[in-house]
Amino acid sequence: MKRNRLKMLSLALTGALVIAGFTGCGSKTEQGAQGGGDKKKIGMVVSTLNNPFFVSMKEGAEKKAKELGYDVVVLDSQNDAAKERSNVEDLLQQGVSALIINPTDSDAVGNSIAVANDKKVPVLTVDRQANKGEVVAHIASDNVAGGKMAADFILEKLGGKANIVELQGIPGASATRDRGQGFHQGVDGKADVKVVASQAADFDRQKGLNVMENIMQATPQFDAVFAHNDEMALGAVKALKGKKALVVGFDGNDDAKKAVESGEMAATVAQQPDLMGSLGIENAIKVIKGEKVEKQIPVDLKLIKK
Structure with a gap:
């Protein structure tokens, strides 16, 4: 009788572990289908940080991400389309759930966007648009x-x-x-x-x-x-x-x-590059949450003169 009880307990534990294993697999598969790893991590690829304009954009994005409880990883493409693609691949490897790209070149960036599209990771562009690839939103001045x-x-x-x-x-x-x-x-x-x-x-x-x-x-x-x-x-x-x-x-x-x-x-x-960065993060978070965003998101311009 005792031996039967132990056998039944062993079978019950084994079954529980198997079910837990299937549940875990299902969770990872679902995440993968949605194209993201860490739901709190956003990737940002900037054309160059050797320019105050794009530094301000980066800072605006970082400030907004911190305010909303998200991590943003920013990489510098150094005005090089090949480096841009490498940065995108790096961020996708890190498991970002959305990608914000400030393109080095509107045509060449299509290759980088295609990599993200294949991984089902949504892409938003900022300041410069992309002529190729699937982009959920473009944030820029007119x-x-x-x-x-x-x-x-x-x-x-x-x-x-x-x-x-x-x-x-x-x-x-x-x-x-x-x-x-x-x-x-x-x-x-x-x-x-x-x-x-x-x-x-x-x-x-x-x-x-x-x-x-x-x-x-x-x-x-x-x-x-x-x-x-x-x-x-x-x-x-x-x-x-x-x-x-x-x-x-x-x-x-x-x-x-x-x-x-x-x-x-x-x-x-x-322009307002800090606001562009901030709006990039806000809209990336909306996309991650499955909310609808506008295809074109304008940022106001003004003439500064003495």
């Missing part, structure tokens, strides 16, 4: 409107007559395309307005300085410079060395605001 805002300001300040230099951002980036489009909407076709030079300086301050110096040698007569971001505008200011020309940037970073206050720059079209 770059076309901002470019036109800059053009309108320059023409207003110069009485509708101007020779203008345009410093373009990274070729292929949506921000470059959209800011340029808006700028040309404001200046093209006007009788007394001419874009005398338009060259890429890759959103970089040192390149902005170098390109501006080259333009000044080839095209010495101009009245204004529109740079697709503040870093290039600040490089242009250094190259100008007191030459009288209106310089207008785009982003509204702290250095640019100081340059506007001192009179070195005429204006900057200010």
Whole structure:
């Protein structure tokens, strides 16, 4: 009798362990199907942290994540599409439940997004959009409107007559395309307005300085410079060395605001990168929770001038 009792107890324990095992397997499978490991972890891939604009975006995301009780892991792509893909793969390996990407290039980022799509991890883009891949939401300023805002300001300040230099951002980036489009909407076709030079300086301050110096040698007569971001505008200011020309940037970073206050720059079209980062986290959390988000989430712009 005692031996029978022990046998029955042993069978009961074995059955309980088997059931527990199946339950655990079911839980992991369900998580995998939803594309996430740690439901409190969000991945963020930033094009470069060698730019105050994107540092501010990162800080906005980190602050909001902490406030809402989530962890955010931020990786720097160093303006390299291959590094961007490696960062995405790293974050997916860590088991993030959502991915926020600030693309290095709107076309190349499609390869990185495809990796996340295969793992069923939702992707949100910030500032620069993706031309390929499945993205649940894009958070950005209206770059076309901002470019036109800059053009309108320059023409207003110069009485509708101007020779203008345009410093373009990274070729292929949506921000470059959209800011340029808006700028040309404001200046093209006007009788007394001419874009005398338009060259890429890759959103970089040192390149902005170098390109501006080259333009000044080839095209010495101009009245204004529109740079697709503040870093290039600040490089242009250094190259100008007191030459009288209106310089207008785009982003509204702290250095640019100081340059506007001192009179070195005429204006900057200010974005709110910290708010972009914050909205990225808020909407990523909504997606993780299965809530609906808007496909396009706008962030307000404003012109900062003295």
